Amino acid sequence: MALAGKKLRGLVAATFTPMTSRSDINVSVVQEYVDYLVNKQNVKNIFVNGTTGEGMSLSVQERKRLAEEWVKHGRGKMDNVIIHVGCLSLEDTKDLAAHAASCGADAISSVSPSFLKPSSQDALVLYLKEVAAAAPSLPFYYYHIPSLSGVNYQVRNLVGKMQLHIPSFRGVKFSDVNLMDFSLCIHEYKELDFLFGVDEQLLGSLVFGAHGAVGSTYNYLGSTTHKMLAAFEEGNLKKAREIQCKIQEFMAFVFALGWGLPEFKNIMSVTSGIDLGPPRLPLMANWKQEHPETVRAELKRLGLM
Numbered sequence: 001m002a003l004a005g006k007k008l009r010g011l012v013a014a015t016f017t018p019m020t021s022r023s024d025i026n027v028s029v030v031q032e033y034v035d036y037l038v039n040k041q042n043v044k045n046i047f048v049n050g051t052t053g054e055g056m057s058l059s060v061q062e063r064k065r066l067a068e069e070w071v072k073h074g075r076g077k078m079d080n081v082i083i084h085v086g087c088l089s090l091e092d093t094k095d096l097a098a099h100a101a102s103c104g105a106d107a108i109s110s111v112s113p114s115f116l117k118p119s120s121q122d123a124l125v126l127y128l129k130e131v132a133a134a135a136p137s138l139p140f141y142y143y144h145i146p147s148l149s150g151v152n153y154q155v156r157n158l159v160g161k162m163q164l165h166i167p168s169f170r171g172v173k174f175s176d177v178n179l180m181d182f183s184l185c186i187h188e189y190k191e192l193d194f195l196f197g198v199d200e201q202l203l204g205s206l207v208f209g210a211h212g213a214v215g216s217t218y219n220y221l222g223s224t225t226h227k228m229l230a231a232f233e234e235g236n237l238k239k240a241r242e243i244q245c246k247i248q249e250f251m252a253f254v255f256a257l258g259w260g261l262p263e264f265k266n267i268m269s270v271t272s273g274i275d276l277g278p279p280r281l282p283l284m285a286n287w288k289q290e291h292p293e294t295v296r297a298e299l300k301r302l303g304l305m
């Protein structure tokens with residue numbers, strides 16, 4: 001089922017990791033979550049254990065268990081289950097990559113290490129080459145997210161090197177606002193997939209030919225975002241802009257609450273009715289019980305729920 005010659009297109013939901021009230025992973029709701037994405041949001045690709053999934057805050061064992069569950073429940077329902085394998089340890093990353101292949105994932109992706117960082121573009125490519133080689137049968141996507149990784153090489157420059165050294169390299173999940181870099185990637189590397197990762201600015205990336213998008217909001221705004229994609233396809237920019245602005249108004253509202261990614265899982269709990277529990281880390285002090293009602297009211301006010 002691996003992406004062999006297939007192109008990765010359309011919306012990819014970066015899944016939240018379901019947890020119990022005590023912050024243990026809760027795989028019992030994964031099936032319901034998959035069904036919600038497919039049936040209510042018409043989203044058929046998932047990106048597991050990434051930023052949204054708090055992958056970096058989970059143990060290797062938990063990440064493996066989650067990968068197995070998402071693959072198992074995605075089978076026959078999802079077009080692509082992409083497992084994010086990046087972490088600070090190369091050994092763990094390779095272990096996660098090999099595991100993703102063994103459990104039947106469609107592709108893997110990795111961020112750059114972000115504490116001790118690669119000293120050059122070549123060093124990063126060599127590192128990722130080792131990661132990809134641990135799962136040589138799976139398409140590999142580089143996950144560019146400079147705001148969190150602190151690693152900000154121009155992707156356009158990296159891509160040529162990755163293509164040369166990593167046989168399974170297939171594209172980039174581009175979570176940055178540098179649209180010139182993004183555009184030149186698409187223009188120069190037509191055989192690769194470039195997926196945009198700043199949901200509230202997706203319309204801008206479509207102008208430059210984005211092949212798809214990976215993000216946290218497609219969990220609960222997938223169907224709304226599909227309407228924007230359709231309007232863009234039809235050349236109805238006025239409508240596409242209206243939809244994007246609603247999404248921006250909503251994001252501005254949650255940012256004003258002081259929320260960051262882990263707290264966004266509240267929004268998915270509210271919209272899907274699936275209790276995803278609290279974020280893993282006790283650092284996330286802005287996660288408050290009273291907020292769900294406020295979020296629901298705002299989504300309703302904007303016509304997004």
Ligand SMILES: CC(=O)N[C@H](C=O)[C@@H](O)[C@H](O)[C@H](O)CO
Pocket residue numbers: 014051052145147148175197198199200214215216217251261
């Ligand atoms: C920094 C970050 O987490 N970016 C996510 C994807 O990469 C996005 O999906 C955001 O969660 C989304 O655009 C909301 O800001």
Ligand SMILES: CC(=O)C(=O)O
Pocket residue numbers: 014015047049050051052053197214215216
């Ligand atoms: C947002 C995103 O794509 C991730 O969670 O990794």
